[in-house]
Amino acid sequence: MSRLEENLRAVRARIDAAARAAGRDPAEVALLAVSKTWPAADVRALAALGQRDFGENRVQELLGKAGELAEVELRWHFVGQLQRNKAAAVARTGAVVQSVDRAPLVATLDRAGQEAGRPVGVLVQVDLGGPEGTIGARGGASPAEVPALADAVAGAAGLRLRGLMAVAPRDEEPGPAFARLAAVAERVRADHPEAVEISAGMSGDLEAAVAAGATLVRVGTALFGARPLPCGEFEEHQPRESQQ
Numbered sequence: 001m002s003r004l005e006e007n008l009r010a011v012r013a014r015i016d017a018a019a020r021a022a023g024r025d026p027a028e029v030a031l032l033a034v035s036k037t038w039p040a041a042d043v044r045a046l047a048a049l050g051q052r053d054f055g056e057n058r059v060q061e062l063l064g065k066a067g068e069l070a071e072v073e074l075r076w077h078f079v080g081q082l083q084r085n086k087a088a089a090v091a092r093t094g095a096v097v098q099s100v101d102r103a104p105l106v107a108t109l110d111r112a113g114q115e116a117g118r119p120v121g122v123l124v125q126v127d128l129g130g131p132e133g134t135i136g137a138r139g140g141a142s143p144a145e146v147p148a149l150a151d152a153v154a155g156a157a158g159l160r161l162r163g164l165m166a167v168a169p170r171d172e173e174p175g176p177a178f179a180r181l182a183a184v185a186e187r188v189r190a191d192h193p194e195a196v197e198i199s200a201g202m203s204g205d206l207e208a209a210v211a212a213g214a215t216l217v218r219v220g221t222a223l224f225g226a227r228p229l230p231c232g233e234f235e236e237h238q239p240r241e242s243q244q
């Protein structure tokens with residue numbers, strides 16, 4: 001068995017165990033492989049093992065891999081901070097954008113979805129807080145702003161509201177933070193029943209996220225290994241190809 005196959009099985013086993021421990025059906029929890037910094041060949045290898053959902057946090061890297069792997073049936077997700085001038089390019093890849101956190105981006109992505117001729121799937125990113133002075137460092141709208149943003153997404157012809165995404169704060173146990181996310185998600189679902197996705201949990205905290213109701217866990221390191229470069233707060237570094 002290859003290392004990727006072993007890792008995939010181990011991660012899936014963690015998700016399944018966490019779901020069962022929470023009294024949930026493991027089939028309710030999908031795995032998103034975060035392939036940032038890893039080459040297209042690794043994505044192809046994981047796809048050959050049945051993995052379908054892949055995530056990137058840099059637009060150039062998403063465009064490169066989506067282009068290179070165009071013949072492979074994959075679902076791409078964009079999980080990084082998105083600048084409005086890159087929205088059209090992302091929309092053309094068909095990627096779900098998990099990091100929508102402000103009204104101007106909703107407007108731009110809406111136009112991009114309409115121009116691309118297929119609506120962009122959207123998750124509204126929620127800021128669950130962080131150390132003093134770094135609120136917003138990981139992106140996301142404050143929980144109070146989320147319902148209005150969700151309304152705007154749901155009302156946009158070029159967008160499809162699918163749910164919420166969040167990254168746990170670093171200075172807190174993940175459980176209570178994911179519970180806050182679940183509460184916001186419930187509120188949004190009351191108005192938008194189609195917004196079923198809760199994207200939460202990474203290599204280090206996926207069990208806590210599944211316990212709190214995550215439907216999509218985003219895993220990089222536990223699948224592909226430690227990323228080749230030291231990552232500061234959310235990968236401000238260049239992808240490997242541009243390091244030479």
Ligand SMILES: *Cc1c(COP(=O)(O)O)cnc(C)c1O
Nearest residue numbers: 034057079202203218219220221
């Ligand atoms: C990198 C990243 C992940 C995956 O993190 P790991 O700890 O490597 O599993 C998940 N979500 C987002 C938004 C990321 O940028």
